[in-house]
Amino acid sequence: MTTIADRPSRHDLKHPMVSSADEHAYDTTARALHWLVFGLLAAQVAIGWTMPHIRPGVAQEGLVDWHLSVGAASMLVVLVRLAWRIARPTPLAPMVRWERVLATLTHLLLYLLLIVIPVLGWAAAGFFGYTVRLFGFITLPALADHTMRWAHEAGDIHDLLTNVLLGVVGLHVLAALWHYFIRGDRVLQRMLPGVR
Helix, strand or coil, X not given: CCCCCCCCCHHHHHCCCCCCHHHXXXXXHHHHHHHHHHHHHHHHHHHHHHCCCCCCCCCCCCHHHHHHHHHHHHHHHHHHHHHHHHHCCCCCCCCCHHHHHHHHHHHHHHHHHHHHHHHHHHHHHHHCCCCCEECCCEECCXXXXXXXXXXXXXXXXXXXXXXXXXXXXXXXXXXXHHHHHHHCXXXXXXXXXXXX
């Protein structure tokens, strides 16, 4: 059965000299970190939608505790992913100028949101007296306490930016599908498992 990773693109058929996905594919570590971030984000959204609304008096237990722990892990993985991307840059895929500019801005916004949102949640956790633990047992220092009103506002901004993040992720996914189904190039294949 032919998979997305194996499928020849229209660019391959019409322009044999166009670089293949192999030349521009992310390495195994980058792809693993990308899909790990995606998995953690999906889990965090599911937890966030089903856990109790955080307010004074809500105990740090169950899904609330999971939300804090997964958020801390997500932030760490994103930082590692960003460091890896800087240390091991991947050749840019063949794209026209406007596509390249839009892709660059989208990636920058994704990284910014994926770092800022957990930090805001971390600060809000301190306001409510919660302890943030990485992987459930590494205690992180509080960024704020119950006397710091800005930390409560940070929680509201955290919620707002989460919706913005979901919109940007949706744009990112649509762009990948557009490259695959409309443009017929191999931009999507760069991040798929099994593409070298």
